[in-house]
Amino acid sequence: MSDDVRTALGLASEQSLELLKELHILTREGRLNQDSRRKLKQVDHLYRFIAPLLAEVVAEKGGVTLVDHGAGKSYLGFILYDRFFRHQETGMLHGIESRAELVDKSRALAARLGFERMQFLASRIEDALVTSELPLQVDGVTALHACDTATDDAIRFALTRQARFIVLVPCCQAEVAAELRRTKQVALSASGLAELWRHPLHSRELGALVTNVLRCLLLEAHGYTVTVTELVGWEHSMKNELILARRHEGKPRGNARERAQAILEAMHLAALSPRFLY
Ligand SMILES: C[S@@+](CC[C@H](N)C(=O)[O-])C[C@H]1O[C@@H](n2cnc3c(N)ncnc32)[C@H](O)[C@@H]1O
Structure with missing residues (x-):
């Protein structure tokens, strides 16, 4: 494929066409599969945020260990490996996915492509918290659209393994919305704000927003600086x-925990304290 065609398809020069065909992002004839265009765009965009974080760790330690949670078909993992890990001498990329058949497929694909420093664990993230199959300390944690509370489990994993960076694109979290509904009558009688x-x-909408705000405060309480932004335009x-x-060693934001607690109390969500205050 010529560089012009690559450019027209929006592909980076280091991207392996074989991988994109295996992921069905490119057809066998080398055309972009329209259904996959959106996914590729999201993952490519995410790569631009993750690559500098990976490079920073490599510059400091020589290699980087990353764990991708709720990996699914491992689009993100394969693109990260293809564009970054493949060009490094060391480093390891782990994918955690609860559906064993997807893990089998990812293992087979990694073997076909010779991506030797990619490993996949068939496990729920909450079980992976205590597994000895993953390193005790990891550099990076990613979770792209990990369902419901799987993002919260990924955060817990990252905090337990002292990840230096965490990259999350949350999916819908239903737990907070369910608790808002459960306590609604009490909330309405206590404050007009419960009209929200x-x-x-x-x-549902406010529940998703509050969930992400509480996640940010939890991360700040554990000494992380947090940036919240848009992945790609809302049309995608x-x-x-x-x-x-x-992660910033030894510098937790002083009042993050208290602020999270204040939100949980004001919104009658105290039952969810174990999820967001630890
Ligand atoms: C919406 S898909 C996203 C897949 C992939 N990250 C992507 O963006 O293409 C969510 C994946 O997370 C997995 N998953 C959901 N809850 C999980 C859990 N608690 N532990 C491990 N995997 C989980 C599902 O099986 C599914 O494959």
């Missing part, structure tokens, strides 16, 4: 919030 989540649609995905967190 009186209608079920608003409980409704699940578009990107949370980037970087």
Whole structure:
């Protein structure tokens, strides 16, 4: 494929065409599969945020260990490996995915492509928290659209393994919205502000927002600086919030925990304290 065609397809020069065909992003004839265009765009965009974080760790330590949570077909993992890990002498990329058949496929694909420093664990993330199959200390954690509370489990994993950076694009989290609905009558009688989540649609939308705010405060309370931004334009995905967190040794934001606690109390969400205050 000529450089012109690569450019027209929006592909970087280091991207392996063989991988993109295996992921069905390119057809066998080398054309871009329209259904996969959106996914490729998201993952490529995410790569631009993750690559400098990987490079920083490599510059300091020589190699980087990353764990991708809720990996699914491992689009993100394969693109990261293809564009970054493949060009390094050391470093390891692990994918955690609960669906064993997807893990089998990813293992087979990694073997076919000779991506030797890619490993996949068939496990729920909450079980992976205590597994000895993953290193005790990791440099980076990613979770792209990990369902519901799987993003929260990925955060717990990252905090336990002292990840230097965490990159999250959360999926819909239903737990906070369910608790807002459960305590709605008490909340409505206590404050007019509960009008913000009186209608079920608003409980869902506000629930998702509050969840991500509490996640950010949790990360800040553990000494991370957090940036929240958009992954790609809203026309591409409704699940578009990107949370980037970087660990700063010994400098937790002083009042992050208290602020999270204040939100949980004000919104009658205290039952969810174990999820967001630890
Ligand atoms: C929406 S898909 C996203 C897949 C991939 N990250 C991507 O963006 O293409 C979410 C994946 O997370 C997996 N998953 C959900 N909950 C999980 C959990 N608790 N532990 C491990 N995997 C989980 C699902 O099986 C599914 O493959």
